[in-house]
Amino acid sequence: MAFPYIRTMGTDVDAFLGQLARHLRPEVDKLAALLLQRLNGELPELWEEPDIAGLTLEETAQHVTALLDLLETHPGASAPEAPPAALEIGRLYARRGIPVSRLLRAYRLGHLSLLERLQAEAPRLTGDWHMINLTTMRLVAIGFDYVDRSSEEVVAAYQEERDRLLQRRLALTDRASKRIGTTLDISRTAEELTEVCTEDFADLVTVDLFDAVLDETGTGSPEALTQRRVAQRSVLDGCPESGLRIGEAHIYPDASEPVRVLVSGRSLLHHITGTELPTWVARSESHGRVLRDLGLHSVLLVPLHARGNALGLVQFVRHRTSVPFDDDDLLLAQEIASRAAVSIDNARRYTHERSTALTLQRTLLPRNTVKHSAVETASRYLPAGSRAGVGGDWYDVIPLSGARVALVVGDVVGHGLHAAATMGRLRTAVRAFADIDLMPDELLTHLDDVVIRMQREESLEEGETSATCLYAIYDPVSRRCSLASAGHVPPTVVTSPATGETARVAGLPEVPVGPPLGLGGLPFETTEFELPEGSLLVLHTDGLITGRARDLDLGLATLRDVLSAAPDSLEETCDRLLAALLPGRPADDVALLVARTHALDPNHVAAMDLPSDPAAVSGARRFASDVLAAWGLEELSFTTELVVSELVTNAIRYGKSPVQLRLILQSTLTCEVSDASSTAPHLRRARIFDEGGRGLLLVAQLTERWGTRHGREGKVIWAEQALPADGVSTTEVT
Known part of the structure; x- marks a missing residue:
C-alpha cells in the first residue's frame, strides 16, 4: 500500500512544482536582478566591465527561465543544456583571463539564491508543510543537477575558448618569428612588427625609437629622450588614432607612463576609463575627441630592449576590438617586442658597421676621376644592397713613368669592416709596388706574398684573407697593354667600328687567369696586346655580371651588347652598364672602371x-x-x-x-x-x-x-x- 502512496505523493510534488513555476514566471526579470544583486560582492567584474554586466543579466534570466521550464514541464527529466548566454559568458571570461573558479562560484551562489527564493514562495501556495519539505528536497536535487550539467558545459566552453586563444597566440608568435627581422633594415623591421600585430592582436601599433638608435654613425647620445616615430599601422585607413607622422620626433611628458616604462624597463597595461585621456595618449583636444569617438579603452606600453640597450617603445592600442588587453596579452606583447628588439638591434649594428665600412671604403677609393693624357676614365662603385654588407671591391688609376698608366681592379673576399680595411691595405701595397715599376706578373707575386703575410697575422675569428686582382699597364707610346690576373675576370676590350660599320666590337682578350691572391707558390703570367687608339678597356668586379638570377655567360653577353652600342661619353657608358646589368640593388659590391686609350703623338x-x-x-x-x-x-x-x-x-x-x-x-x-x-x-x-x-x-x-x-x-x-x-x-x- 506504500508504493501507490509514494507515487501519489511524487505526482503531487511534481504538480506543486509546476504550480510554483507558473506562479514565479511573470517575475523572471525581477528574480534575475535579485540574484545579480546577491552576487554584487562576489563578482565585481560584473559591474566594472559593461559588456560582461549586460550579458550576465541576460544569462541569469535564461537560467531562471530554464529552471522554471524544467519544474513546470519535466520535473523528473534530466537537466537541460546550459543556455547560450551561459556558454558565451564562459567564453568571455576566458578571453578576459578571469579564472573559471570565480565563474563556478557564481553558479553555486546564484542557484542557491534561486532555490531559496523558490522555497520562500512555496508557503504562499500551500500550508501543507509535509508537501513543502518534499518540494524543498526535490528542488535541491533538481537545482544541483542543473548546476552540475550547466557547469560542465560552461567549463568546456571556457576551456575551448582558452585553447583557441592559446592557439591564436602561438600562431601570432610563430608569424612574428617568421616575418619580423627578414631584412637588416631598421625601419622595415619596425614596419614588420606593426604589420604582424595589427592582423588580430591590436587595432593600432606604433614604434618609436631613440634618435641614437637611428644614427648611422653611432655617435648619438643614448641619454637623449628624443624619440622618432619609425612605424605605425592601424586597422583604420590613415591611422587617425595616431597624433604623429612617420619620421616625426617627439618627447613624452615627464613622469608619464611611457617615460616610467622606458626608465624602468617594465611593461605596462593601461586601461582607459571615462572620458579623461592622459596627455601622452591625446596630444591635443582634437586628437582626444577622435580617440573618444573611436572608443579607445586599453593600451600596452612595451619597451624595446636588446643586449642591455634601450632602443625605444612599442604601443599596442585597442578600440575597435571590444575585449580589452589582459595580463596574458601583455606577456604575449612582451615576447613579440623582445624578438623585434633583437632584430632591430641587429639591423642597427649592421647599419652602423655598414656605414663605417662604406665611409672607410669610399675614403680609400679615388675621390676624383684621375686625369691622365694616356687614358680618359670614368668609374662607379656600388655597395651591396643585401645582408652581406659592404665588401672589399676597389679600383685605381696610377700614373707610371714614361707616360704610362696602370689600371687596377680588385675584390677582397668577404664583407664588412674587415674586408674594407683589407682592401685599403692591398690598394696601398699595389700603389707601392707600382711606384717601383714592377711588371704585372711580378706585382701580383709580391701582392700574393702580402696577402699570405696578412693571413698569418690575423686571428681565426676574422677568417682567411683572400682576394682577386687585375693589374694592367697601358703605354700610349707603343699603344700596348700588359696585364695579369690573379683569379679576376679579364677586362672587356671595345675597339672602334670598322669602316662602314656603326657598332663597336667588344670582346675578351686571351688572358691567362692565375690563382687568387693568398694561395702562394703558383705563378702569374703577363699578357701583352696592342690597342687601337680610342679603344675602351672595361675593368670590373664579378658583382657587375653575376647575380642570383643571372649566370656569368649571360652577364658577359649583356655587357658586350651594351658596350657595342656605347656612347662617346664614358660617364653615360657607366650609367648604361649599371642600368642594364643591375636594375635593382646589387647583391654584391660592384667596382667598375672604364678607360678610353689615347696614343701619344x-x-x-x-x-x-x-x-x-x-x-x-x-x-x-x-x-x-x-x-x-x-x-x-x-x-x-x-x-x-x-x-x-x-x-x-x-x-x-x-x-x-x-x-x-x-x-x-x-x-x-x-x-x-x-x-x-x-x-x-x-x-x-x-x-x-x-x-x-x-x-x-x-x-x-x-x-x-x-x-x-x-x-x-x-x-x-x-x-x-x-x-x-x-x-x-x-x-x-x-
Whole structure:
C-alpha cells in the first residue's frame, strides 16, 4: 500500500512544482536582478566591465527561465543544456583571463539564491508543510543537477575558448618569428612588427625609437629622450588614432607612463576609463575627441630592449576590438617586442658597421676621376644592397713613368669592416709596388706574398684573407697593354667600328687567369696586346655580371651588347652598364672602371741609340738640346743636358749594351736611359774627397722625381721635369 502512496505523493510534488513555476514566471526579470544583486560582492567584474554586466543579466534570466521550464514541464527529466548566454559568458571570461573558479562560484551562489527564493514562495501556495519539505528536497536535487550539467558545459566552453586563444597566440608568435627581422633594415623591421600585430592582436601599433638608435654613425647620445616615430599601422585607413607622422620626433611628458616604462624597463597595461585621456595618449583636444569617438579603452606600453640597450617603445592600442588587453596579452606583447628588439638591434649594428665600412671604403677609393693624357676614365662603385654588407671591391688609376698608366681592379673576399680595411691595405701595397715599376706578373707575386703575410697575422675569428686582382699597364707610346690576373675576370676590350660599320666590337682578350691572391707558390703570367687608339678597356668586379638570377655567360653577353652600342661619353657608358646589368640593388659590391686609350703623338717622342763609349755622352747632350728646341722648351735645356749627361754616363760605365736615350713630352718632360743590365743604381752620400757618387744626387735635386723600372731585358732609369708654367701647345696628345 506504500508504493501507490509514494507515487501519489511524487505526482503531487511534481504538480506543486509546476504550480510554483507558473506562479514565479511573470517575475523572471525581477528574480534575475535579485540574484545579480546577491552576487554584487562576489563578482565585481560584473559591474566594472559593461559588456560582461549586460550579458550576465541576460544569462541569469535564461537560467531562471530554464529552471522554471524544467519544474513546470519535466520535473523528473534530466537537466537541460546550459543556455547560450551561459556558454558565451564562459567564453568571455576566458578571453578576459578571469579564472573559471570565480565563474563556478557564481553558479553555486546564484542557484542557491534561486532555490531559496523558490522555497520562500512555496508557503504562499500551500500550508501543507509535509508537501513543502518534499518540494524543498526535490528542488535541491533538481537545482544541483542543473548546476552540475550547466557547469560542465560552461567549463568546456571556457576551456575551448582558452585553447583557441592559446592557439591564436602561438600562431601570432610563430608569424612574428617568421616575418619580423627578414631584412637588416631598421625601419622595415619596425614596419614588420606593426604589420604582424595589427592582423588580430591590436587595432593600432606604433614604434618609436631613440634618435641614437637611428644614427648611422653611432655617435648619438643614448641619454637623449628624443624619440622618432619609425612605424605605425592601424586597422583604420590613415591611422587617425595616431597624433604623429612617420619620421616625426617627439618627447613624452615627464613622469608619464611611457617615460616610467622606458626608465624602468617594465611593461605596462593601461586601461582607459571615462572620458579623461592622459596627455601622452591625446596630444591635443582634437586628437582626444577622435580617440573618444573611436572608443579607445586599453593600451600596452612595451619597451624595446636588446643586449642591455634601450632602443625605444612599442604601443599596442585597442578600440575597435571590444575585449580589452589582459595580463596574458601583455606577456604575449612582451615576447613579440623582445624578438623585434633583437632584430632591430641587429639591423642597427649592421647599419652602423655598414656605414663605417662604406665611409672607410669610399675614403680609400679615388675621390676624383684621375686625369691622365694616356687614358680618359670614368668609374662607379656600388655597395651591396643585401645582408652581406659592404665588401672589399676597389679600383685605381696610377700614373707610371714614361707616360704610362696602370689600371687596377680588385675584390677582397668577404664583407664588412674587415674586408674594407683589407682592401685599403692591398690598394696601398699595389700603389707601392707600382711606384717601383714592377711588371704585372711580378706585382701580383709580391701582392700574393702580402696577402699570405696578412693571413698569418690575423686571428681565426676574422677568417682567411683572400682576394682577386687585375693589374694592367697601358703605354700610349707603343699603344700596348700588359696585364695579369690573379683569379679576376679579364677586362672587356671595345675597339672602334670598322669602316662602314656603326657598332663597336667588344670582346675578351686571351688572358691567362692565375690563382687568387693568398694561395702562394703558383705563378702569374703577363699578357701583352696592342690597342687601337680610342679603344675602351672595361675593368670590373664579378658583382657587375653575376647575380642570383643571372649566370656569368649571360652577364658577359649583356655587357658586350651594351658596350657595342656605347656612347662617346664614358660617364653615360657607366650609367648604361649599371642600368642594364643591375636594375635593382646589387647583391654584391660592384667596382667598375672604364678607360678610353689615347696614343701619344709620335712627334712627342724622340729616341737615340748610343754606343758603349764615354764619348757618346756629348752627342746625347746635343741630341737632347736639339729636341727641346724643336719642342719649344729651350729653358729646360740646361737641366736636361745635365740629367742626360749623368744618366748616359752611368749607363755606359755600369750597364750593358744596347743603350738608348729617349725623351717623352707629355704632361711632363721625361728623360729615359735604358740598357741591358739589371743592376740598378742607388742614391748614396758622397764623401768630401770622393770623385764620384754625386750624379744621382744631382738628378734628384734637379728633377721632380726619378726612378728605375726593370723589364725582361734590362732596366730604364728615368727622370721627370715639370713643364714651364705658361705651357706649350705641343704637349697635347692626339
